[in-house]
Amino acid sequence: xxxxxxxxxxxxxxxxxxxxxxxxxxxxxxxxxxxxxxxxxxxxxxxxxxxxxxxxxxxxxxxxxxxxxxxxxxxxxxxxxxxxxxxxxxxxxxxxxxxxxxxxxxxxxxxxxxxxxxxxxxxxxxxxxxxxxxxxxxxxxxxxxxxxxxxxxxxxxxxxxxxxxxxxxxxxxxxxxxxxxxxxxxxx
Amino acid sequence: xxxxxxxxxxxxxxxxxxxxxxxxxxxxxxxxxxxxxxxxxxxxxxxxxxxxxxxxxxxxxxxxxxxxxxxxxxxxxxxxxxxxxxxxxxxxxxxxxxxxxxxxxxxxxxxxxxxxxxxxxxxxxxxxxxxxxxxxxxxxxxxxxxxxxxxxxxxxxxxxxxxxxxxxxxxxxxxxxxxxxxxxxxxx
Numbered sequence: 369x370x371x372x373x374x375x376x377x378x379x380x381x382x383x384x385x386x387x388x389x390x391x392x393x394x395x396x397x398x399x400x401x402x403x404x405x406x407x408x409x410x411x412x413x414x415x416x417x418x419x420x421x422x423x424x425x426x427x428x429x430x431x432x433x434x435x436x437x438x439x440x441x442x443x444x445x446x447x448x449x450x451x452x453x454x455x456x457x458x459x460x461x462x463x464x465x466x467x468x469x470x471x472x473x474x475x476x477x478x479x480x481x482x483x484x485x486x487x488x489x490x491x492x493x494x495x496x497x498x499x500x501x502x503x504x505x506x507x508x509x510x511x512x513x514x515x516x517x518x519x520x521x522x523x524x525x526x527x528x529x530x531x532x533x534x535x536x537x538x539x540x541x542x543x544x545x546x547x548x549x550x551x552x553x554x555x556x
Numbered sequence: 557x558x559x560x561x562x563x564x565x566x567x568x569x570x571x572x573x574x575x576x577x578x579x580x581x582x583x584x585x586x587x588x589x590x591x592x593x594x595x596x597x598x599x600x601x602x603x604x605x606x607x608x609x610x611x612x613x614x615x616x617x618x619x620x621x622x623x624x625x626x627x628x629x630x631x632x633x634x635x636x637x638x639x640x641x642x643x644x645x646x647x648x649x650x651x652x653x654x655x656x657x658x659x660x661x662x663x664x665x666x667x668x669x670x671x672x673x674x675x676x677x678x679x680x681x682x683x684x685x686x687x688x689x690x691x692x693x694x695x696x697x698x699x700x701x702x703x704x705x706x707x708x709x710x711x712x713x714x715x716x717x718x719x720x721x722x723x724x725x726x727x728x729x730x731x732x733x734x735x736x737x738x739x740x741x742x743x744x
């Protein structure tokens with residue numbers, strides 16, 4: 369029964385994760401998550417007292433996925449420059465999703481940043497994990513005191529590219545801009 | 557009576573414009589717009605059949621404001637480089653709003669870009685007006701075939717900076733990044 373409960377909870381989180389990304393948080397209802405997960409809406413309250421609590425579980429899930437991905441990159445690529453290039457490859461690998469729905473992290477933070485600041489401060493954990501990792505790589509490249517500013521700069525570039533790719537539904541723009549950022553990383 | 561009707565309509569558009577920016581489009585109700593404008597909610601339907609129609613009026617208002625601002629900059633600054641610098645000064649002048657609510661154009665497009673693509677295609681007009689103007693300035697600087705890509709690049713930089721300034725509520729980041737973009741424009 370415990371395993372079954374965990375499965376149900378995970379099914380709800382997975383469906384919510386996908387729908388919050390594709391539809392936005394506020395535009396997604398429990399009814400839609402119930403449809404997508406196959407778990408009756410009435411059962412949701414056993415696992416989550418509110419939609420906000422479900423969002424927190426989704427954020428925790430995303431943070432865990434990002435951390436696992438970064439550990440894998442660290443293991444796979446020995447040099448900080450290769451790791452930063454792997455980070456940029458992620459944009460190209462997500463071309464279709466970025467073009468259709470934008471960056472999961474950027475769009476969620478923008479949405480919550482309007483009038484749901486408490487939730488947004490939770491969603492910031494995704495940014496923090498990336499920024500800390502980028503800072504480590506830039507530090508290893510010997511950028512000293514600049515590293516934190518450079519990490520923020522790189523993330524801003526990536527967010528701007530994601531936003532315009534989504535707004536214009538333009539994968540050609542995405543590829544051109546990522547190529548420029550690749551050069552920027554090579555010249556660091 | 558026509559003048560009064562126009563005043564009421566404009567009051568609704570002004571209140572909606574402000575609230576859509578501060579709260580987001582989907583998180584703003586007619587009741588809130590009625591409160592802010594002082595026009596009873598029941599009267600709204602005389603001017604706007606739906607919230608979507610009101611959004612279109614808000615977008616038209618914003619587009620008109622942007623166009624008027626660009627005409628003013630063109631009159632005030634004789635060289636394309638000065639005009640591009642004026643464009644960047646706008647970010648610093650909007651520091652408080654950007655930090656609290658993000659870019660009005662970027663956040664609206666991100667919100668609508670999830671599942672309201674028809675409305676988002678209307679909201680794109682704001683981007684188009686800026687991009688066309690940036691393209692004109694870059695063309696005047698002699699960038700030839702590159703101009704359109706450069707205009708998109710500059711807008712992506714500005715959007716990325718706005719997004720991170722909002723996400724981190726960090727005006728220091730804003731100032732640092734705008735200073736970098738100022739150098740970039742000087743070196744064009």
